[in-house]
Amino acid sequence: MTEQNRVLIVDDELGPREALRMILNDHYDVSTVSDGHQALDRLSCTEFDLVILDIRMPGMNGIDVLAEVKKKAPDTEVVMITAYASVDTATIALRHGALDYLIKPFDRRSVLNVVEKGLSRRTSTRKMKSRLDELLLANKALADQIDCSIRNIQQHFLETVNSLVAAIDSKDSYTKAHQKRVVRFALALAAESRLSDREMGLLEQAALLHDIGKIGVPEQILRKAATLTVEEFEIVKQHPIIGAKIITPVQALREAVPMVLHHHDRFDGTGYPDGLKGAAIPLGARIIAIADAVDAMLSNRPYASAMTVDQVRNQLRLFAGTQFDPWLIDLALKMDLPSQRLT
Ligand SMILES: [Fe+2]
Known part of the structure; x- marks a missing residue:
């Protein structure tokens, strides 16, 4: 009934x-x-x-x-x-x-x-x-599925980045620690230059992977304590190009490629690989160049002892407008540089 x-x-x-x-x-x-x-x-x-x-x-x-x-x-x-x-x-x-x-x-x-x-x-x-309740439930299930897929993609992406960083470490353990410090300083400098959150994200990836191309440089050159020969330096100069080639196939890293490729192009146009000048060098690459140099100068390297913070500041002032973007150097000089010497 x-x-x-x-x-x-x-x-x-x-x-x-x-x-x-x-x-x-x-x-x-x-x-x-x-x-x-x-x-x-x-x-x-x-x-x-x-x-x-x-x-x-x-x-x-x-x-x-x-x-x-x-x-x-x-x-x-x-x-x-x-x-x-x-x-x-x-x-x-x-x-x-x-x-x-x-x-x-x-x-x-x-x-x-x-x-x-x-x-x-x-x-x-x-x-x-x-019917509306069913649709809302189906919609929620779909949204959950999309969230799950996004998390999976992000996880795979992080694994890709980590395996690339691990690959550098196996070649030169200095480089891995150096890259992480470069990320910290580059992000701090970028925050002063008011980059958007999205640009900060790209910069973080590029800073972490900027020297990934060193995988293609023979170990005896990377670890050489003496001055490099002209031929050896020509090989080292290939690392931004090799790095760009390594990360280009990874869709999620595509926009970080120009920052990796140009992190050794100098503000006055005398850098490598392309001799780009001034604003033609991507802002992220100009930031990485400064963070890279600051960390290198503060570190003990096979061919040079670590500088003091004051010495590093003097070097930044000296090379503003030639090696480095002078506007970014003004910002960097207002920041606290890491006070301890790095090994
Ligand atoms: Fe480099």
């Missing part, structure tokens, strides 16, 4: 209340109450599909009860009861969310039609809401 729709009749007058009950009783599960407060009490513990509500009642009037019903159970349909004299009030009720109104005395056919219309609208509304 299917469950009957529940209808609540609210009217302070016994006659109309019972007349409606008699009309609807054979088709629906009908309850009756005689005022608005009782109606709201019943609605707080029982779900009704439709409420038939007299407009003129002592105490709480029908319009106020309608507002409360729509607050408590917005899907419950409400039909108002009125006399000819107050059709205007019934029209106001329709604007407040009532489905229709019935005029006293009741016509059996009209009552059944209006109630049927209300219940059918409630069924459609519920179906639509249920």
Whole structure:
């Protein structure tokens, strides 16, 4: 047996209340109450599909009860009861969310039609809401899936970067630690130069990988304590090009390529690999060049001892406008340089 729709009749007058009950009783599960407060009490513990509500009642009037019903159970349909004299009030009720109104005395056919219309609208509304809930759930599942995929991609990307950094470390352990310090200083300098968050992200990748091309430079040259020969230096000069070639196939690193490729191009155009000059050198590459040099000067290297912070500051001043971007050097000189010598 299917469950009957529940209808609540609210009217302070016994006659109309019972007349409606008699009309609807054979088709629906009908309850009756005689005022608005009782109606709201019943609605707080029982779900009704439709409420038939007299407009003129002592105490709480029908319009106020309608507002409360729509607050408590917005899907419950409400039909108002009125006399000819107050059709205007019934029209106001329709604007407040009532489905229709019935005029006293009741016509059996009209009552059944209006109630049927209300219940059918409630069924459609519920179906639509249920479909909407399904769509929202499906949407959430899809969003979760996308989040999961993004996390996987980011994880793979981090693994790629880490394996590239590990590859450098296996060749020259100085380089790995150096790259991490360059990242720190480059980001600090970049923060002073007001790069966007996205540019900072790219710079971080490029700074970490700027010397990745040293994988292609023979170990005996990388670790050589004496001055390099011209031929050996020509080989070392290939490392930005090799680094750019290594990271170009990684889609997520594509935008970091120019910073890696040009981190040895000098501001005055005498650098390598392309001899780019001034603003033609990507800003990220100009920042990395300074961070790279600062860290190298503060470190003990096979061919030179670490400089003091004051010595490094003097070198930066000396090479502003030739090796380095003078605007960035002004910013760097206002920053705290690492005070300890690095090994
Ligand atoms: Fe380099």
